[in-house]
Amino acid sequence: MSYLEYRFLVRPLQPASDMLMAELGELGFESFVETDNGVLAYVQTDQSPHETDIDSLFVAQHPDFEISWSFTKVEQQNWNAEWEKNFHPISVGNRCRIRAPFHPHENVEFDIVIEPKMSFGTGHHETTRMMLQLLLDENMAGKKVLDMGSGTGVLAILTEMMGADNIMAVDIDVWCFENARENVERNQCKKIQVVQGDAHVLGNEKYDLIIANINRNILLKDIPIYASCLKKAGDLFLSGFYLNDLDMISAKCGEFNLKLEKKIVENDWVAVKYVH
Template sequence: MTWQQLICHTTVEHQEAISAALEEAGAASVTFEDAVDQPILEPLPGETPLWDLLVITGLYPAEEDLTALLLHLELHRHSWSIAEFKLEQLEDRPWVREWMDNFHPMLFGQRLWVYPSWREVPATATEAVKILLDPGLAFGTGNHPTTALCLEWLDGEDLVGKQVLDYGCGSGILAIAAAKLGAAVVVATDLDPQALEATVENARRNQLTADKIITCLPEDLPAQRYDVVIANILSGPLVTLAPTLLSYLKPQGRLALSGILADQGATVAAAYEFALENTQITAKEEWLRLEGQAKA
């Protein structure tokens, strides 16, 4: 099957209106891309992570008449801050297969593998701890440095028999990793109900029972403390949530935070330093992970 794509350059304020217009015109898919190479990270729970300037692309069958859609976009060009839009024909290629081929099993730390359902972990990885996770709508597949930093940290921790809190669980990848690495109970929380649904579904696909990973909204978190707390969100919320996250940590409990750009590390560290000892900052590309141990 041959395809055509409509490419529209706009701003984040108008992404909903434009994507809705593309969908109403019968788009087989609508995708978002960064227009100016602006970094983006795992979002604050409940937020859609988009760049300030973005490219929205709608994919349509080649024979589809998109004249009405083009006129509609032209009519709203100024009110929707559309810098430009264009229609392109795509050569006949196996797009789905090419997309799938881009995703390979990924190793984090010494033994933690994340792999999609259409691939296998290398047979040589005899001590592998495997997480089955297909790319989807919920964020967190291991591709982003912030997720990788958290997965590598979990792989290096002794989680056997521990109680773990994943604050801002997204796809559930960190909660699943903790459970697979031996945690007795993992509580995964997120402001977005869809993230909780994704976590439940991904846990089920990884043969984890409902009592192994408990999901809830932040306001429904049980009043207890945890051996390990991990949060991969944004630096601003990490600073705001410092008293909350620290209140969930047992004395001598372990804390790991990510979603922190290099120039934000000092600010985040300052919000936690009074309660932590043995703190350490680890960098991957332009992102940081802050870890430490709660004071007794």
């Protein structure tokens, strides 16, 4: 069995990369690796789509995105080497390390093993990395946590490792839902419930901390729901948008008495903490 590696150059990276991976998954692509300038996507040679199928994708035709691509054949004996070459462990400070199953264990406080498949959230993207930084600065002991748009489940997994007692991880995409469940089990987490859906599945539950690393438009739509689900002294961590969008996000949060307390910026992406 052999694979084809498709190399996609994507501008801007987000949300175009997420949309691209979602659509490619529907075309039979099995695995993805986020890169500094796009996405590597892998599909079995006998399952490869026609080039017109790729060019006709919604994200490829969208006027706000610029996407180009090429492909090469990856022989079966080189498959693992290719995957390993493009998926490097990520360290967040000196306390947290995110690695794939084939990477060796290192002696860090939080060693997280993630196999992303078709899900977002390996720590390679600025938004995930900054959200991890925000979490590492918090005391999670006994907290009830909601992770919206959980992707691989990496943020939810870290909160359990840090002492959170009750965690719900929610993602609308079925492949993210399934992948998060696998990663929760892979990291031997016992306090995370993984749910497929959007903000409407939350009901009347109240949380000490809500995490949402999604895109700007979804955040603006769902901030009222997040606010209603926060306990009185709860915190809201948001990312997935650019620094230029921060005033808009803060204005919406302000409508619900949520005040900006902290922000991290990396390559024009921002992650923020709001408090009641």
